[in-house]
Amino acid sequence: xxxxxxxxxxxxxxxxxxxxxxxxxxxxxxxxxxxxxxxxxxxxxxxxxxxxxxxxxxxxxxxxxxxxxxxxxxxxxxxxxxxxxxxxxxxxxxxxxxxxxxxxxxxxxxxxxxxxxxxxxxxxxxxxxxxxxxxxxxxxxxxxxxxxxxxxxxxxxxxxxxxxxxxxxxxxxxxxxxxxxxxxxxxxxxxxxxxxxxxxxxxxxxxxxxxxxxxxxxxxxxxxxxxxxxxxxxxxxxxxxxxxxxxxxxxxxxxxxxxxxxxxxxx
Amino acid sequence: xxxxxxxxxxxxxxxxxxxxxxxxxxxxxxxxxxxxxxxxxxxxxxxxxxxxxxxxxxxxxxxxxxxxxxxxxxxxxxxxxxxxxxxxxxxxxxxxxxxxxxxxxxxxxxxxxxxxxxxxxxxxxxxxxxxxxxxxxxxxxxxxxxxxxxxxxxxxxxxxxxxxxxxxxxxxxxxxxxxxxxxxxxxxxxxxxxxxxxxxxxxxxxxxxxxxxxxxxxxxxxxxxxxxxxxxxxxxxxxxxxxxxxxxxxxxxxxxxxxxxxxxxxxxxxxxxxxxxxxxxxxxxxxxxxx
Numbered sequence: 001x002x003x004x005x006x007x008x009x010x011x012x013x014x015x016x017x018x019x020x021x022x023x024x025x026x027x028x029x030x031x032x033x034x035x036x037x038x039x040x041x042x043x044x045x046x047x048x049x050x051x052x053x054x055x056x057x058x059x060x061x062x063x064x065x066x067x068x069x070x071x072x073x074x075x076x077x078x079x080x081x082x083x084x085x086x087x088x089x090x091x092x093x094x095x096x097x098x099x100x101x102x103x104x105x106x107x108x109x110x111x112x113x114x115x116x117x118x119x120x121x122x123x124x125x126x127x128x129x130x131x132x133x134x135x136x137x138x139x140x141x142x143x144x145x146x147x148x149x150x151x152x153x154x155x156x157x158x159x160x161x162x163x164x165x166x167x168x169x170x171x172x173x174x175x176x177x178x179x180x181x182x183x184x185x186x187x188x189x190x191x192x193x194x195x196x197x198x199x200x201x202x203x204x205x206x207x208x209x210x211x212x213x214x215x216x217x218x219x220x221x222x223x224x225x226x227x228x229x230x231x232x233x234x235x236x237x238x239x240x241x242x243x244x245x246x247x248x249x250x251x252x253x254x255x256x257x258x259x260x261x262x263x264x265x266x267x
Numbered sequence: 268x269x270x271x272x273x274x275x276x277x278x279x280x281x282x283x284x285x286x287x288x289x290x291x292x293x294x295x296x297x298x299x300x301x302x303x304x305x306x307x308x309x310x311x312x313x314x315x316x317x318x319x320x321x322x323x324x325x326x327x328x329x330x331x332x333x334x335x336x337x338x339x340x341x342x343x344x345x346x347x348x349x350x351x352x353x354x355x356x357x358x359x360x361x362x363x364x365x366x367x368x369x370x371x372x373x374x375x376x377x378x379x380x381x382x383x384x385x386x387x388x389x390x391x392x393x394x395x396x397x398x399x400x401x402x403x404x405x406x407x408x409x410x411x412x413x414x415x416x417x418x419x420x421x422x423x424x425x426x427x428x429x430x431x432x433x434x435x436x437x438x439x440x441x442x443x444x445x446x447x448x449x450x451x452x453x454x455x456x457x458x459x460x461x462x463x464x465x466x467x468x469x470x471x472x473x474x475x476x477x478x479x480x481x482x483x484x485x486x487x488x489x490x491x492x493x494x495x496x497x498x499x500x501x502x503x504x505x506x507x508x509x510x511x512x513x514x515x516x517x518x519x520x521x522x523x524x525x526x527x528x529x530x531x532x533x534x535x536x537x538x539x540x541x542x543x544x545x546x547x548x549x550x551x552x553x554x555x556x557x558x
Contacts, residue, residue, distance in 0.1 A: 039505075039513045039516075040512055040513045040515075040516040040517075041516065042516055042517055042519065042520075046513065046516055046517040047344065047510070047513045047514065047517050048517070049340050049341055049343070049344060050343075050344070051343075051344045051347060051510075076503070076505060076509075076513075077503065078503055080503075081502070081503050084406075088409075088410055089410075090410045168522050191519070191520070192519070192520075194519060195519035195521065197519075197521065
């Protein structure tokens with residue numbers, strides 16, 4: 001890194017065109033900010049019938065573009081290509097439901113604090129008398145086999161977790177009354193509750209547990225842009241923008257978003 | 268041994284020589300006809316209607332949209348995606364055909380080294396999975412390149428076109444080689460005896476005769492590549508299959524929509540490829556009779 005900086009400094013000193021211009025500068029020069037978002041993750045990023053990508057993350061991207069005073073271009077990404085696109089420079093910024101993992105921090109420049117957080121929650125039948133996680137003792141939950149938190153939830157709260165493959169089978173079992181709730185990723189549960197098929201009989205009354213933060217990312221070495229994004233994220237938390245977005249797209253505000261707003265609103 | 272009395276000639280036949288003495292004329296080829304609806308087609312159509320309509324009927328209750336309504340709502344987007352598949356198939360076919368013609372001619376050319384190289388390239392690309400070639404194209408080709416200081420973006424779908432044109436090229440090369448090899452050697456000998464050079468023989472005598480032999484397999488190849496373009500969804504090109512899954516997600520991932528949505532994609536490809544297949548069949552029959 002140091003040698004790179006020195007080399008870049010030398011190149012600049014010699015009057016040569018720097019090979020890696022600052023993304024923030026090139027974005028302003030181009031007048032377009034290119035952001036990679038998901039297009040298959042309702043309500044965080046999905047298509048509307050006109051083909052445009054809409055949702056919470058496209059809104060965040062639009063806000064970043066507005067702050068920079070440039071136009072916004074959204075590129076749909078999937079988990080398998082999002083990091084590659086960022087490294088290639090095909091996208092300037094990634095807002096694509098990426099959970100925070102050490103190996104991802106090695107290949108991208110993650111923005112702190114995490115802008116959002118998924119967690120573990122339960123799609124719970126409205127008939128079940130459960131007011132808190134401790135009320136789950138002896139109750140039967142459906143789950144997806146292989147989810148790392150199944151064991152922890154049954155050990156910690158004493159619930160029995162019946163595991164099924166994938167996410168359709170446990171939902172089917174839940175409808176069939178085999179369990180009182182479906183233990184799964186909170187964002188998935190929030191997405192299900194947008195659908196009338198689920199939100200008449202089911203709800204998500206408990207706060208999420210075992211948070212898994214989501215990170216924004218820029219290409220490695222883009223320190224100036226990272227600083228800008230950190231400030232932007234803090235401002236979102238301060239103004240409650242993310243909470244407002246959650247409400248706008250009809251999902252229950254997450255514990256993380258509320259906490260971050262409370263923490264930063266005074267600053 | 269008494270011959271039976273000669274049959275009285277019909278007025279129209281009067282004076283005509285015996286049929287066996289007439290020069291052979293192949294019967295005219297059957298005109299291109301749309302296939303008549305047969306039971307098997309009805310079964311297929313009924314199946315599709317069931318997939319699309321049945322699910323719609325079963326789920327139409329409540330505030331939720333039926334499958335047909337969902338498809339109708341997203342039709343412009345899905346059709347846009349399908350148009351993309353067609354565009355990719357046409358471009359990769361054009362690119363692959365041009366390259367394949369060159370490669371095929373090299374394969375039967377006189378230069379030994381070039382022949383070997385062309386053969387090896389043909390075999391390599393013909394025997395590699397299309398998806399692997401697609402992956403190579405996606406990850407080896409940069410997303411933009413700079414020519415004379417101008418940065419040209421290279422969108423994903425263009426890279427996919429290049430990826431698909433590789434197998435088309437190799438298959439086309441074999442079609443050319445096969446067509447040339449299938450011509451009777453008398454054509455070469457006759458041309459040689461008329462003092463045509465090799466190049467003249469190739470361009471004026473051999474290749475014109477090959478065109479109609481190559482047409483049916485070429486169209487077959489086109490059908491195949493059209494159906495293969497959905498593989499581009501795996502590498503993130505926003506074509507019909509990608510959009511179908513995104514539409515499914517946007518509709519809340521309802522499991523009952525899975526069959527109708529993907530069934531609709533299947534129906535689009537079927538409606539596009541089936542007439543091509545029929546036409547190919549017709550051409551095959553027609554050219555078989557004339558040679």
